[in-house]
Amino acid sequence: MSLLSLSSLSLTIGQSKILKDINLHLHAGKCLGLVGESGSGKSMTALSIMHLLPHDSTLYGSIELEGVKLTELDEKALCQKRGDRMAMIFQEPMTALNPLKTIGNQIGESLLLHRDINRREAQEKSAQLLERVGLPPKHVSPKRYPHQLSGGQRQRVVIAMAIAMKPALLIADEPTTALDVTTQAQILTLLKDLIVRDNMALLLISHDLAVVADMADHIAIMKEGKIVEQGPVPELFDQLTHPYSQNLFKASTHSPKRSKPPLYFDDPSLSQTTQILHASMISRDYPLPRQFPTFKKRNFRAVNKLDLTIHGGQSVGLVGESGCGKSTLARTLLGLDAPQEGSVTIGQHNPFTATKETLLSLRKDIQIVFQDPNGSFNPRHSVGRSVAEPLHLHRHNISQKERMEKITQVFEQVGLNPSHASRYPHEFSGGQRQRLAIARALITHPKIIIADEPVSALDVSIRAQILDLLTHLREELNIAYLFISHDLSVVREITDEVLVMYQGEIVERGKTRDIFDNPRHPYTQKLIKAAPDLVATIERRKSENQDR
Amino acid sequence: MAQSTSSPFLTSPSLFIGGLISLIFVALALLSFFWTPHDALSVDILARLKPISTTYWLGTDQYGRDLFSMIMLGARNSIAVALVAVGIGILLGVPLGTWAAAKGGWLDEAFMRTGDFIFAFPALISAIMITALLGPGAINAIIAIGIFNIPVFARLSRGAALGLWTRDFILAARLSGKNAAHITWEHILPNIANLLIVQGTIQFSLGILAEASLSYVGLGTQPPMPSWGKMLFEAQTMMAFAPQLAIIPGLAIILTVLGLNLLGDGLRDWLDPKTTRKQEGDLLS
Structure with a gap:
């Protein structure tokens, strides 16, 4: 008998139907993956199981956990189930933790609430739990506060809280979306270990097919509140019948078609053309607050003695994890923040020493596309005006x-x-807004566009379209790209050359193919190994199946 | 659906009531330029302390002046003083605040610490000090109240502008070769305007209170021009046998301040992008 089963579950909030006829089953020690794009009802399914719904919502159908119909329980009985028999992990670990309490106390709290134990036992238990999730008290004191931990460590604390009562069911809603790839890999390994060793059932919700393919035993694909297709992994990937799931699969492994051959840095034709962006030995420091008692001047070096040259028509990727100095570098290259050492040259001129007239003409040559399509437009201006x-x-x-x-x-x-130019940003979808951002970058006919994570905030199918658009524009208009991303699969598809950045320095650079096939620097190796790759994962799962 | 498409003044009670009260007082003040039931300045000892009647709508005071006419003129006075004082605060405070946000560094520090310095003085006591130095009178009351409005608006606009300066669309504007003043005018001001309007109504009501207080201690509006604060002061000696002389101007002050505060609250809810977005969501569903 299955541990969790949803049968013909429907949900309405107010007048709108959010979920329609959901049927799902999950066994102990197994992982069920729930995949879909934003707004498909994945999170609402999870919240329905937890019964954490808005007031004006109505549930139809039944949810059964360990043979108990949750739909028939009252709020008090549900409270006992929540946290005890079923627990949930959220996307953003910072908001899931109380910033005013030490991590040890936060874990101890839920123990005190559900179990008849005293404070000292709770402390011991929470130390054990932290050890279990890979935060041994020797290294990471339970007396720390959430802000003293990294994102990955915080997510481990959230997991420790969730598994404190040894729940039968663990729901993880995009548990690794806010984390770096290497951290993501560690968290996923931890979750896998929990399923196997503690015989826990995991409902994993994600927009990333590669992550789910790696983790799940069974996948359900959702669209507009309905499950369009479900089946066991890896067999499901061979038998996708619904057009939506086929599209999703295609978009996840999408590679933009290119007609022009790649242009490498050692191409002989490049020595005749002038470079359009050049940086030599640039360093950028940020001052840190002075500390008692010495009050010495302290600096944080975000970019350290970095060289970079981009010629016309090249597509260069810059890969690195959050905090490695990518965005700082982008701002310096754009001529906005002057470097403390070294020099930047756009075309022939240094933007930080150029005269006002030169600077105006320089700026036409270099433009940027931002990550967040919501924040890149003034909400009170028409998009035509912004573009x-x-x-x-x-x-x-x-x-x-x-x-x-x-x-x-x-x-x-x-x-x-073009007739939509008089509309306002909120009237456009995320993908359309990203198109607008690209339009704004194109309007001065730039020679180079710096794209700072241009597809990270987009759904998979939209991402594929934007990547196609960027590739197409490059070939048509002969624009060079500096493509900044943490997502290796994107960089791999769209760039000829790649730079790997780690702690303010470029640790490896070369042709994209070479680096991906044969990474030299240990950090690059780690990064490439950790990056989820859908096709490779499916192959691996298949071979695992045959071994069994 | 029908509710969210209708005017916000009908869906939000605080906006409706606050707006109505404020409108009545503004209308009374404007009307007083052309017409009052009686001459508010003429003393008529024979008609002293008349009760409320059809001739004297709110009765007369100990000098036989018509109370309703005095309230109308007092409203004109209060509104003029508060309006100009808020105007001074916005016209000087907002440029200083947005300038500090745009430049940062020592300029920012200097402006904000000066603001802190001004905040350290109790506003009313300092206003009394200023008017005592400059001499009593409506103009000096305006200056005194206005000075204390400057740091309020400077602080508010700086805080809001600082948040906006980190946004991507500002970065895009910088890349378009726009300087800080241009960006502030085009991108910052339209996005902080709603905050300023809300704070403006609240400072306006505080200005009316401050004017009444200054007039009460004799440092605001000078005789023979009536003022709510002065009416309260003059009613003090008659409290025992003509309490309505104190109650009526008191009520006028309370109602105006209440009305403006309600209006400010209502405007805040209405202009807040979060609640607006919710209404848009309702429209879509």
Whole structure:
């Protein structure tokens, strides 16, 4: 008999139907993966199981956990189940922890609540739990506060809290989405270990098919509140029948089609063309607060003696984990934050010493696309106005008619209807907004675009479209890219050359193929090993199946 | 659905009531320029201390002046003083605050520490000090109240602007070659305007209170011009046998301040992007 079973579960909130006829079964010691794009109802399914729903919602159908119908329990009985028999892990570990309590106390608290033990026993137990999730008290004191831990460590604390009562069911809602790839790999290993050794059932919710394919024994694919397809791993991947799941699979392994050959740094033709972006030995420091009692000046070096050259038409990737100095580097290369040492050259000029007129013409050559499509537009300006903003670089040498023509042209280039230019940002979807951001970058006909995680905030299918668009634009307009990302699969598909950045320094650089096939630096090796790869994972799962 | 499409003044009671009360007082003040039931300045000993009647809507005071007419003129006075004082606060405070946010560094420190310094003085006591130095009068009361509004708006706009300066669309504007003043005008101000409007209504009500207090101690509006604070002061000696003389201007002050505070609260809810977004969500579903 299955541990958890949802049968013909439907959910309405207010007037809108959120979930429609969900049927799921999960056995102890197994992992069920729930995959779908944003708004597909994955998280609402999890919250329905926990009965943590908004007030105006109604559940139909039944949810059974260990033979008990949760749908028939009252709030008091549910409270005893929550945390004790079923527990949940959220995406953002910082908000899931109380910032004012030590991690030891936070774990102890749930023990005190559900078990008849005293404070000292709770402390001992929480130390054991921290040890269990890979935070041994020897190294990481339970007396620490959440802000003193890294993102991965915080997520471990959240997991420790969730498993404190040895729940039968653990629900993990995008547990690794906010984490770096190497940390993600560690957390996933920990979760796997919990399933096997503690015989826990895991409901893993993720937008990342590769992560789920790695973890789950059974996958359900959701779309618009419905399960469109479900089946065991890895067999399911051979038998995808629903067009949506086929699309999802295709988008996850999508590689933009390129007609032009790659352009490498050792290409002889490059020595004739001028470089469009050059940085030599740049360092960028940030001051740290002075500390009692010496009050010495202290600095944090975000970028350390870094060299970089990009020629016209090249596509260069910059890979690294959060905090490695990628975004600082981008701001310095854009000519916004001056480096403490070294020099930046855009075209022929140094943006930090150039005259005002030169600077205006320089800025036309270099533009940026940001990660978050929500924050990159002023909510109170029409998108046409925002997209045309870089035309300010022309000052008044541009007529209203030319301005309109240019807006129309870039809207068409990125595949949007120019008549929508008078609309406001909130009227567009995330993918459309990212197209708008690209349109804004294109409007001055730049020679290089710095793309800072341009697809990280997007759904898989939208991501594939944006990558296609970027590739297409590059070939058509001969733009160079500096493509900053933590996502190796994206960098692999779209760049010719890759730089690996670690703690402010470039530790490895070379042709993308070479680096991925044969990484030299230990950090690069670690990074590539940790990156989830859907095709390779499915192959591995299949061979595991045959061995059994 | 029908509710969220109708005017916000009908869906939010605080916006409706606050707006209505404020509107009535503004209308009374404006009307007083053209017409009052009686001459508020003429003393008529024969008609002293008349009760509420159809001739004297709110009765008369110990000098026979019509109370309703005095309230109307007092409203004009209070509103003028508070409005100009808030205007001074916004016109000087917002540029200083946004400038500090844009430049940062020592300039920011200097402005904000000066603001802290001004905040360290009890506003009303210092206003009394200023008017005592400059001499009593409506103009000096305005200056005294205005000075204390500057750091309020400077602080508010700096805080909000600092948050905006880290946003990506500001970075895009910088890349478009726009300088800090241009960005502040085009991107920062429209996005902090709602905060300023809300704070403005609240400071406005505080300004009315401050004007009443200054007039009460004789440092605000000078005779013969009536003022709510002065009316309270003059009613003090008559409290025992004509309490309505104190109650009526007191009520006027309370109602105006209450109305403006409600209006400010209502505006905050209405202009807050989060609640607006919720309404949009309702529209979609």
